[in-house]
Amino acid sequence: MSDSPRHDPTRQDDDTPYYDHPTGGWGSLEGVTKIFGASRSSPAAMKVLARQNKPGGMMCTSCAWAKPAKPHTFEFCENGAKATLWEMDRRRAGRDFFASHTLSELKAWNDRDLEQQGRLTEPLRYDAASDRYLPVGWDEAFADIGGRLKAMDPKEAVFYSSGHAGLEASYLYALFARAMGHQNLPQSSNMCHETTSVNLLKFIGTPVGTCTLEDFDHCDAIFFFGQNTGTNSPRFLHTLKDAVDRGCRIVTFNPIRERGLISFADPQNPAQMTVAKPTRISEKYFQVRPGGDVAVMAGMIKCVLAAEDAAPGTVLDHDFIAEHTTGVEAAMDAIRAADWGEIERHSGLTRAMIEDAAEVYLSAKNVIGIYGMGLTQHVDGWLNLGMLCNLLMLRGHIGRLGAGISPVRGHSNVQGQRTIGVGEKSSHMPADKLRELFGIEPPTEEGMNAVHASEALLEGRVKALISLGGNLVRALPDRERMEAAWPTMDLTVNIATKLNRSHLVPGKVGYLLPCLGRTDEDIQGGTAQAVSMEDSLSHIYGSVGRADPPSEQVKSEVAIVAGIAAATLPPNPRLKWREWTADYGLVRDLIAATFPDQFARFNERLFEPGGFYRGNPAREREWKTESGKAEFTTPTTLSSLGETPEGAEVVTLVTLRSNDQFNTTIYGLSDRLRGLNDRQVVLINHDEIARLGLQEGQTVTLVSAVSDGVDRRVGGLKVTAYDLPPLCVAGYYPELNPLVPLSYHEKNSQTPAYKGAPVRIVAD
Template identity: 45%
Template sequence: MVDARKNAPEQPPAGGWGALNATERQLARQKVLVKGNRALLNMNKPGGFDCPSCAWPDPKKPHTAEYCENGAKAVAWEATAKRTGPDVFAAHSVTELRGWSDHELEDHGRLTHPLRYNADTDRYEAVDWRTAISEIGEHVRGLDPTRVELYTSGRTSNEAAFLWQTYGRLLGTNNFPDCSDMCHATTTMALPESIGVRKGTVTLDDWDACDALFIIGQNPGTNSPRMLGYLHDMAKRGVPILTFNPFKERALVKFTDPQSPVEMLTGRGQTISSNYFQLRTGGDIVAMQAIAKLVIEAEDAARAAGEARILDVDFIAEHTHGFDAFADYVRGLDWPTIERFTALTRDHLQQAADVYMKAERVIACWGMGITQHRRGGDAMQQIINLLLLRGNMGRLGAGACPIRGHSNVQGDRTVGINKTPAEPFLKRMDEAFHFTAPRAWGHDTAECCEAILRGDVDAFLAMGGNFFRAIPDTDRIGAAVPSIGLTVYVATKLNRSHLTHGRQSYILPALGRTETDMQAGGQQTVTVEDSFAMVHGSTGQLTPASPLCRSEPWIIAELAKASVAGRGAVDWDAMIADYGLIRDKIAQVIPGFEDYNARIQEPGGFHLPIPARERVWETDTGKANFLFVPGMMDEDDDVPEAPHLQLMTIRSHDQFNTTIYSYNDRYRGVSGQRMVAFLNQDDMVDLGVTEGDWVQFETVAVDGIERRVAGFKAVAYDLPRGCCAAYYPETNALLPLDHRDKRSNTPAAKSVPVRITRVDPGAPASSEPEVAEQRPSAVGPVPVA
């Protein structure tokens, strides 16, 4: 936990004027300075539209400016005045466009016309909607449905996602690869084993009432900045915030709240993390077990001395299973092993245990720093074990809080985007639409990729997203896509996946979340579910980017009429004229959505039932389970080859998923480039690498496949030894498809074993700066006091 740059000056807090300036610059660059600012005042408000970025919940009483820097960037990106019309494709072949950067492709502007690929000219060309839909429908009708893949992005509304899964099941498939498969599917699979639910157990009311917060493997400053306002208020009222993360992220150190006039005028910020533990990548399992060990040993001592109990023994006896085995196991862990695998000292972990034992109400939240590991589910279950020790589950101010990264990634799952649907759900689908839904399990994202590599996919249809850029093993899988007979992309902007296409390919322009959706029954509202299982409405405000843009529900209905007409009893036209009818069907099929249309009118929305919140445990034992795997120590404890480093793939601050807003990462001191290798300074000495050297990554893999990416600039950074980091998606080619969590198939993108070597200065250069005045590019660490 030593800063690689001890003498560097302290950096200013996150947020503040820097966030406001970045927001206004992005709005200006997208040529929507006035329009964009007006739109932002309607975001995350009753009657307005939901942020197209993260999944942080909306308060019942929103601020005047209820948005963050990254949400504003997402709105600017979507509401842009720039356009990508047929003229762009007439001027540039697909082969030429592949030479553009990810930033250049999306920054060119909104798609305006349906497009069809012409292999003879290697160009996408304009096509009318009727022709595109007819041709796609004719193609899909003739296929084996088990060889059709239907991908869903987290930007898809509940209404669109429900229609999408209805369409797929009428077609005869449960192949529903989903963006959540690449992030929080680990949560979806591991939590039910522990506490019987697939989601977090807290609401904003719990955040207001908690008196200690553990943040594990999450970076809210970049991935969910609205959360920082709550962290700021917690810290200000003295709530201890304990952060576990290999990176010392600036926003988790100090934050200036743009809503605070005093802080904005003085430039001072609020310290966020009371304790910041820079643990080693993959060390979360042992770190949580070590804290539990200290808590249990304190309980043993208190019991022997006849003092007040430390554990909530009544809760453990009534509501849990497996405590004795877990307690015996963690008692037996030795401190040299703990310290080696975590890079934390016993004193550090004692500090965490002391805070935990003193607090009456504890929330633990986590992000992809937990979920994107081969043993992410096991790490998550150790977090739950820690919460269970003192009854921090199912009561006000306490609980489990996974922070989802995309605005409706949780809702998609809730309304049926699932490769393994449960029989009660399928029966209700049968009854609602008078057909027999397929029972055979389908594909998730990893299994879809495996099917593509085998040549077992005849059609790939994507409802949003940038699938072929976001997945692992991008080079291998991308090379197999041209053998697919049909690819269809529903999108708002051009991205790299559209240039990774099948023999027949279409791009269909969709409305954005910010835009008005007018149908035969008038303006429509869609709904989304946030990270806290709150469902609320979203009504677009802006004029659509093109008269030819269509809503996702409309596109799905037209595809269904063209390819599954006559199957089931589905009045597609009526549901598109009035999305309330879609919600009626959702309420008929999915418990918890009763009175759906009325309840979305409530400020902040309505909360879906979470049994564990009521201390009802829908597990095999009927109780909350203490789960662990004896001897499991670390993410890389069975990697056969050494020495190596563990690579974390990360987002920059000017990035949302695969969308690159610019080549800067303000909070980490990077400007004008993205091909950066963040390295521990002592590791650099061992590697014979000096700052500014060009290096390459090579995956330590056991499948015999060589994975290597070059052209990265080495930068000394404050990281534990053995850890390194670089931006995604530039490093996705290093991530083997089978390097993943075994429960959920989530890619282990936060811990890839790699070797790093210096390369010739003439190696491929870093990403081109976004604007000429950014030369020369500068990179530096974020020093922290």
């Protein structure tokens, strides 16, 4: 039960800030207009937006939500438009800018101001004597980088990739690493959905979700856990609106009342933009405590089992369970034994609330389970996913039309990069195909993910870091320790479109190499090239940039990866870096040859409306697990927070992204959809403020409550009353990343526990 007298998990606390308008609508249009002015985008941006997420157009650089075969007139959302406008910035961070500013000076700037300097225009090398980046030629840069990589043990190099690069550059990157002799290929998935990649594979035999867009036309109920659609994947709201309009019931569990899952006004619907009421998205919305999703699902399953006991043989899908699953008896025995009082305590919800949610589940023929990082970024995130699979499998809601499990990925190609080999495991890229196609003997030793690479860096075992996009210093946990260790590396290479914080901490030799963005026209060999990416629902799309590049010296990601690889590796007639750079279709042929079951006829299907589906065995009820069946999970606890420090002053920190933000990119300092205008805040409910002896507006410091000998703190945060469950606080990512230790992560995947870290509050 909730121990906070003012907190009602089913309704808004009107005495705290919130956005009282629907998501979308005029607020969305205003938000896009504001960014268009702030970014000074090219006039051509409107033409790019008109073709965005449509066959033959540019695929959004923001979220990875699916692109329908029959697109809307404007198939982009507020966040997608912001990402496009931000990339098409007319401002330039050229040699004059870097001549005017030392890196020491730039470190005092905030993240937003760094990116607002505009697009990078030429390759740069760090000069320690002047503490500045100086121009360098591409051939000289490639030769120097290649020479330094050749001189070191391959296992001392780390090749990181954000989720931005297309499948073509990503495939060559993964091939380059293995040809060099290592599999140190951490990726942005390591910080968000790696819990899915590792644990869903164990439970149902696939590292990705099982749904397609078609399922949302046939589902009767959708359950959301820890996903903020309005901020992270707004185009999904159109799908949800259509589902609600035909009678689908939506139930949401989230510590924060996010407007996107409460109310939506379709900006492309004239009636909703004028006189008609917005669409109510969630029929029921419960503010579960952080880590309490395990308890919620245990309670719901207890209700399902009780219904089965009352009417044997009519509730559970006994045929599915018997034919397709294993472990159900042990899992259900543990859940039957769970105490309702403990379920209420961990979830912060009453039994009646959980029974209300279970009623929706029991009344539905087809159920989809949706989740985001609120489920994956926990110490026991594996159990969150296991319990969600349990709930769905009891009534056969995996592997049939209108049902399934569906993580919503954040970055546009984060899933696709893993699909074609960017990952630290040998299983990510088949060794037999690498031998057959390229005559190389790939490494067999597993590589390092992001956390392992960070630990190795702190221990002095990483000598070089290549970053294909991203802002890794900002994205990692334990940021202050990581930022201090970064300059100890012999070599850092950042491939980027704009300046960010990671570029300000170069290694002993540091390069900043400008690359084309997805909006830019990419001409190679006299021909316009297309790149490709994969969405959250396992569909593949071609993308063509139309904008003028920021300068003639900016190279594509494919060209940069190929240029460094050619300068590093010994001659091999089968590694045709120059030819692959001139024709990306040849790279797609290699992807098809390496992964024939998923990418057959890749080039032929590149611009198929709605993307082409690469398949998913679990969707066909083929279980690629150790047992050959879908596996039920026996719960070991009712919370996913792990063993937390004791003490009345310890609270759970949940990190957030604003609607004016994409990953570490900050478009603006406000958060319209939460009614907030400041990022330097700590959000706490009224009763917690009183219990902890604080006052609204007071400035405080958050201190990590993990005892490992390291003092981690972030100060200058304003106490802001907000509608949250008891015993938790919230604040913004990446500003609060220093509070999360590298060691505080999901047990099986090492995903940082950004949604459930213990902290204390100290008055400044």
